[in-house]
Amino acid sequence: MVPLSWYIVLSAVMFSIGVFGFLARRNLLIIFISIELMLNSVNISLVAFSHYLQSMRGQILVFFVITVAAAEAAIGLAILIAYYKHNPTIKVDEINLLKG
Amino acid sequence: MTTPQLFFAYFAVAMTVLSLLVVTRRSPVHSIMWMLVLFIHIAALYLFLNAEFLAAIQIIVYAGAILVLFLFVIMMLNLKKEETAKKYQAQWPVSAGIAIILAAFLVLILGKIVVLPSLGEYSIEAVKTEGIMMTTGKVLYTEFLLPFEIASIVLLVAIIGAVVLAKKRIE
Structure with missing residues (x-):
């Protein structure tokens, strides 16, 4: 039997890698991918809790997280396309329209 | 180590390495393939x-829909000059430090977690008698009916928002 804490530790490590990608990369697409990575790591911990507590709620919550992740990816990429038409770069340190 | 633990060890190592590959590849296409x-x-x-x-949902929605959406966006952008530019921002050592501290913090706290003795009603045997679809459906359409409806509104907003944001501006 695999202990619950192993799943949670795996989820925590994946989340931290996602945080690193989010903070360190310059490419906006990879920042979006890092967000997806973090959402997925949280999903793993939710499913693990659901299994070990013998409850269905964790799995249902994962269902909603996937819904929100899909919506977030669609909107985020649409914003990216709209910005790229205006100013063709996807490096986050060069996107500084609000600086005035 | 028992067989399930060996399986889990493989998955843990493979998923950590794959996550690192995802966030460190230069080309977004390579990142998405590792993803x-x-x-x-x-x-x-x-x-x-x-x-x-x-x-099943993970494969259909994430691999089938979201990653394909990412690939379509990469196809629409011209990323030739990004491939020679620097991968990381100037503050990346700070980011790595934050991530390592966060990982150590979470592992130290969550590594000690144990299951509380009051278990729910959906044991493996209970789910087996009805099937996973029926149990999921029962919980989703009774206890979580309102969040389910709100999720449909979220998806509707995403559809309309994506169309409005990405379309050509009509003068």
Whole structure:
């Protein structure tokens, strides 16, 4: 039997890698991918809790997280396309329209 | 180590390495391809946790829809000059430090977690008698009916928002 804490530790490590990608990369697409990575790591911990507590709620919550992740990816990429038409770069340190 | 623990060890090592590959590749296309492998591993881990429905959803929605959406966006952008530019921002050592501290903090706290003795009613045997679809559906359409409806509104807003944001401006 695999202990619950192993799943949670795996989820925590994946989340931290996602945080690193989010903070360190310059490419906006990879920042979006890092967000997806973090959402997925949280999903793993939710499913693990659901299994070990013998409850269905964790799995249902994962269902909603996937819904929100899909919506977030669609909107985020649409914003990216709209910005790229205006100013063709996807490096986050060069996107500084609000600086005035 | 028992066989399930060996399986889990493989998945843990593979998923950590794949996550690192995803965030460190230069080309977004390579990142997305590693992400695809990672999603298949996650789906296998869901099967390991008796969540068959979610394993299918993971493959269909994430690998089938979201990653394809990313690939379509890459196809629309011209990323030639990004491939020679620097990968990381100037503050990346600070970011790495934050991530390592966060990981150590979470592992130290969450590594000691144990299951409380008051278990729910959906044991593996109880789910087996009805099937995973029926149990999921029962919980989703009774206890979680309002969030389910709100999720449909979220998706509607996403559809309309994506169309409005990405369309040509009409003068």
